[in-house]
Amino acid sequence: MRVPTLPLVREGFNAPGIEIFEWPDIVHLEVAGIDLSINRVVLQMFLVGLLVWGLFFFAFRRPQLVPSGLQNVMEAFVDFIRNQIVLEVIGRDGLRFLPYLTTLFVFVLFGNLGGTFPVILFPLNGRMALPAVMAICSLLLFISVGISSQGMAYFKNALFPPGIPWPVYVLLTPIEFVSTFIVRPVTLAIRLLANMIAGHLILSVFFVATGYMLTSLNISMLFGVASLVFSVALIAFELFVAGLQAYVFTILSAVYIAGALEPEH
Amino acid sequence: MSESGPPQEPPGRGGDIVWSVIGTLVAGVLAWGFIGWLLDRWLGTSYLVAVGIIVGMAGAFYLIIKRYGSG
Numbered sequence: 188m189r190v191p192t193l194p195l196v197r198e199g200f201n202a203p204g205i206e207i208f209e210w211p212d213i214v215h216l217e218v219a220g221i222d223l224s225i226n227r228v229v230l231q232m233f234l235v236g237l238l239v240w241g242l243f244f245f246a247f248r249r250p251q252l253v254p255s256g257l258q259n260v261m262e263a264f265v266d267f268i269r270n271q272i273v274l275e276v277i278g279r280d281g282l283r284f285l286p287y288l289t290t291l292f293v294f295v296l297f298g299n300l301g302g303t304f305p306v307i308l309f310p311l312n313g314r315m316a317l318p319a320v321m322a323i324c325s326l327l328l329f330i331s332v333g334i335s336s337q338g339m340a341y342f343k344n345a346l347f348p349p350g351i352p353w354p355v356y357v358l359l360t361p362i363e364f365v366s367t368f369i370v371r372p373v374t375l376a377i378r379l380l381a382n383m384i385a386g387h388l389i390l391s392v393f394f395v396a397t398g399y400m401l402t403s404l405n406i407s408m409l410f411g412v413a414s415l416v417f418s419v420a421l422i423a424f425e426l427f428v429a430g431l432q433a434y435v436f437t438i439l440s441a442v443y444i445a446g447a448l449e450p451e452h
Numbered sequence: 453m454s455e456s457g458p459p460q461e462p463p464g465r466g467g468d469i470v471w472s473v474i475g476t477l478v479a480g481v482l483a484w485g486f487i488g489w490l491l492d493r494w495l496g497t498s499y500l501v502a503v504g505i506i507v508g509m510a511g512a513f514y515l516i517i518k519r520y521g522s523g
Contacts, residue, residue, distance in 0.1 A: 276468075351518060358511040361487065366479030374475060442468045 299429030313383040322376035333447030344450040480512025
């Protein structure tokens with residue numbers, strides 16, 4: 188009699204790595220040596236942009252005094268940014284930045300939510316392009332706010348902190364320059380990017396491993412059940428991170444704008 | 453926000469200071485580390501990048517204490 192062998196001989200478990208952020212081109216396009224190819228991430232970017240535009244457009248196309256439906260939902264976003272970010276951080280003077288900050292928040296939020304949305308399952312801000320461009324927008328915005336509210340004295344105030352003996356400026360001015368004009372936008376972008384990359388990797392590893400264990404036909408199946416429960420909990424956590432990172436990106440942009448509006452004291 | 457209440461720090465400011473302190477520390481190391489590295493390349497030495505990093509850290513600490521120390 189022959190001893191029954193295992194029905195399935197499987198390869199070892201391969202954890203998904205950073206390659207899950209690479210997508211092949213759908214349309215290859217190159218203009219003047221610049222790669223403008225369209226891949227899945229670019230399509231998602233168009234989709235989210237269209238979605239955010241559509242939400243605001245249809246919510247406020249014919250605004251009612253007593254809002255209902257979509258207008259109610261979108262007013263909740265605007266109110267949240269207005270009361271929790273603009274009025275808290277900048278004050279009434281900051282209300283002219285409400286449109287920028289609200290759009291920023293909603294766009295970052297919907298980009299992040301793609302990471303947990305069925306079928307899409309990819310966080311838009313897990314690629315550097317969008318966080319970088321949005322961070323540069325915030326950088327250019329707070330520099331222009333500084334120049335328009337303080338003139339060229341903005342750079343003097345930003346680079347030469349008051350109350351310090353002048354020889355020390357040799358030491359401190361390079362630090363202030365790097366901290367204000369380089370570290371700020373870079374950390375803004377990297378904080379968002381790294382959170383989204385980490386979240387997407389964790390979700391992928393957990394779900395791939397859960398599938399691997401549940402189909403392993405041995406004792407690992409028990410662990411697979413536990414891992415499945417935990418994976419679902421991780422989705423809830425990722426939803427929380429998506430909102431939190433959108434909030435952090437927006438509030439820090441507001442803090443930088445507030446700092447440019449008035450010189451430090 | 454009430455107009456007549458006692459002046460109080462808005463709640464968003466706590467996190468703001470934390471990020472600002474971290475940013476200043478990183479900026480100090482980057483700025484003076486870079487200057488040290490440039491000097492190293494220029495003079496053909498190899499220790500000025502370390503000196504730069506330490507100088508940058510000291511400068512960042514000084515700036516943080518000056519700005520947030522006495523409140």
